[in-house]
Amino acid sequence: MSDQAGGGYLTWVSRWTLVRTSVATAVAAGAGAVATSPDSSWYLSLDKPSWQPPRAAFPAVWTPIYLLIAFAGARALDGTAGDDHRRRLRRAFGINLLLNAAWTPLFFRVRSPGLAFAEIIALDASNIDLLRRAWHADRSAGVALLPYLTWTGFATALNAAIAARNPSAQAAG
Template sequence: MANYLKPVAAILLPNIGGYLGSFVTRAQTRPSKPGEITWYQALKKPSFQPPSWLFPPVWTGLFCSMGYASYMVYRDGGGFEGEAALPLACYGTSLVLNWAWSPIFFKYKKLGLAFAEILGLWGSIVATMASFYQVNPTAAYILIPYLGWVSFASVINFCIWRNNKDRTD
């Protein structure tokens, strides 16, 4: 049983942060009263933006895969003391940046700052992938969908910021 605790913990960690961030998101995307329009609903969004219901399952899948990839690096790179130390620090940085995006965008409504932040997140994912590759190439490849989704989210964030400058920072 103990052999399963570390991968389960690695998978749960990003999901916990994502789950907590969903409270901020939910408060800004769902009306509290019937007929009410939230700040987010009133924003001008690009035509290619996916429906809101798609984001939770996509992020759950991405968080699970990210967590497992981090476990693979932890396992194969000697944990936090071995060659996995730097890759796991890069991964931790990307988690913090990922979790910070929702409050910046939804709670504080700082669309330009959120765009700058997501660009930093994108860079941290690239650094994580490069460092994971040195320890376990498969773990790096597992992060490709994450990079793709964040790239797409960056374009959406930019378009929302550009189309709503009169409402934001």
């Protein structure tokens, strides 16, 4: 399933699989980027913990994580034997990206840290499931997802802290 003529890391994954996972991941990333509004008066007024990273950290962390998600997805899909298993992995990958994209509008557009927290718990569960499936298909794919799992775990704690510090911010208009 590898593209031997491609050279480099494309010998590890098929070009077509990498294109598909990259496009899907870019769509999720783009949806999140469009919905983010860290300059809104609502967001600026929230009481945030002292350990919240600076604004510039978020794109600096998410960009390589999205690249790793696309790579891991391609690696895992190429390493999965059987159409049924591959279909289940594609579904898990798609659900994960939908959950990833859904958090930002819930937090920034709906303005509900509480609802976003419930959603990110579902994303965390999906991340664990995706990592398990990827690891089973190809260990390097599983390892590539570890930063994603770690960062969303941190984001979950940050979301919980913001929700707890701002009870009146829940679904505030």
